[in-house]
Amino acid sequence: MTSVTDLREVVDVVIGVDTHVHTHSAAAVDARTGGVLDQITVDATPDGYAQLTEFADEHATLRAWAIEGTGSFGAGLTRHLRTRDELVIELDRPVRTKRRNGAKSDPLDAIRAAREALSRTKLGGPRDGGDQAAERHSLSMLLTVRRSAVDAASDARRQLFSLVIAAPEPVRERFRGLKASAMPAVARNLRTRASWDVETRTAVTMLRTLARRIQAFTEEAAEHERAILAIVRSWRPDLLAQHGVGPIVAATVLCAWSHPGRVRSEAAFAMLAGVAPIPANSGQVTTRYRLNRRGDRQLNRALHTVALSRCRHDQRTRDYVARRTTQGKTPREIKRCLKRYIARDLYRLLQAGSTT
Known part of the structure; x- marks a missing residue:
């Protein structure tokens, strides 16, 4: 995939596919002229995937598939095609403003996907590949569900803190002087009293409910993290070092x-x-750059976490920060530089480890 710079050199037809929950629309586009040869819409089912393959067979043997949403709506189709050793190209969802005259329909998006693949000089394959595809899918699912549990626990903590602030005095005095992190443990052990009014009894009940919810989600997140650690240790333990x-x-x-x-x-x-x-140069100004706010934000966050940890605990990184500070760089600029270096090192580690 990385050696292909022009699809027209290796295929006769590109099948562009616009994927949705229930249906997929496809368009066969001539790789030399960009002309539309045929179009079809099928159900997003195994039978529909078989129809798409038959549709492609009618037009060319040498072909490539340009698919939007290979990791979401198009995941099933992508897996079907990869088992048949088809050439699959991953495309991002289009930016609305890039659609010509704002035109939008499934067949038009399928044609656009095929032509965009033809216009690219650098092509990327879907993540549904490699010898460790099962491990990657498992990690992806675990990360998603763990993140949901962590977010739910965080929401419950904020709600508990807000209820404590507004609670009647008999309840609030139990939490006075405590940090927010210690409040759930106290809330779990609260008990109602018959002498209290309905507001106070309700406050105690809700605080106890939130505390138990926090505990449940925290334990769930920890369980998912243990499962993630086991997979990472079996796949790439060198990363953890x-x-x-x-x-x-x-x-x-x-x-x-x-x-x-x-x-x-x-x-x-x-x-x-x-x-x-991102370069933002103009005229004689050649040293201006914009902050990149695109890309995989979860990956960006992970690199930021590494940068923060190294700034606190890694002596080489601390020496680098001190040197760049004397050169006039701000803490934010230094962290951005660090994240770029960390990305380089991790990529090289991943590539080197994959060949051993």
């Missing part, structure tokens, strides 16, 4: 990188992570 890289960071990096060949270079990995500075 890096400063600041724990199981969650390692899993996030592995899910983004996926397998050898998906990300073509360390610069592409930095762009994927949103840590590659």
